[in-house]
Amino acid sequence: MKFQRKRREKVDITLISMIDVLFVLLLFFMVSTTFNRHTEVKIKLPEANGKEADNHPKSVNVTIDEKGVYFLMSGNEGQSRRLPDQKRETLMRELVRLSQEEKELPFIISADAKTPHQSVMTVLDVAGQVGFDHITFATQESEGSEETDK
Template identity: 45%
Template sequence: MKFKRKQTEDVSVNLTPLIDVVFLLLIFFMVSTTFTNETHLQISLPEADGEAVEAKADTLEVLIGVDGGYTVNGQSLLNNQPETLRRAIIDQVGDDRKLPFIISADGNAAHQSVVTVMDVAGKLGFAGLSITTQKPAEP
C-alpha cells in the first residue's frame, strides 16, 4: 500500500508587519526629536534707569573684580575658588540666610565669576539676590 505523503508547506516569515512597525517608530522619533540650530546670537545688555538705593548696613555684598577676584563685605579673598567664597560668606552671615545678597561685578568681569557667586549663594540658601547696575552715560 502506498500512502500519499502530505505536502509540506513552505515556511516563510511575513515581514510586512515588522516593516510597518519600524516605519512607525522612525516617524515617531523624527517627529519627537528636537533639532538645535547652533547660531551665535548678538545681544546688547540692558541698561538700568532708576533711583539709586543705598545699601543697608545689614546686607551681604560680594564684589567681583575685572580679574575675577572676590571681595565679601570689603574683605578680599585669597583665591577665586568657590569653597573659599562659601567659607567667607558663612563667616560674614553665620546662619542668617534672610539677609539681602548684593552682587556687584565689574562690567568686564567674566560671566563665570558671576555665575559662581550666584551658585554658591543658592547652595547656601539665599533667596534675595540683587545685581547692581549703574546709570548709562548721558550723551
C-alpha cells in the first residue's frame, strides 16, 4: 500500500493588517493625550483685561501658590520644580544660575490670586536685581467682561 503525503501549503503571515492596527492605536493615543504646559501646581490667576502677550518658546517662569511657595521653570526645563526652601537667597541663587544663559528671556510671574503680596514683591525685586528686564505677570481674562472697539 502506497501512502502519499499531503502537500503542505506555504503559510504566510500578513503583517499589513497588524501594521494598520498599530497605526490606528498610535493615532488614538496621540489624539487622546493632552499636552499641558502647566504642571501640578494649582493656582487661580488674578483677572485682568488687556491684550494677550507674545508667546515665547523660551522664558523663565516663577509660579507662586496661594501659600507663597515658589516653583521655578526655565525654557529648557519641561517641568517646574519647587525650590528647596523659600528664602530670598535661594531664589536669587537659582535666578542667577538661569540668568547666566540669557538675561533677555521673558520673566513671567504666575501668582495665585490669594498669594501674599510680599511673596510677589520678593520675586519682582530679586528678578530686577539679577538683571531681568522683560518682567510680566500672568493673568486670566475676566469673565463677563467684553471688549468694545469703537
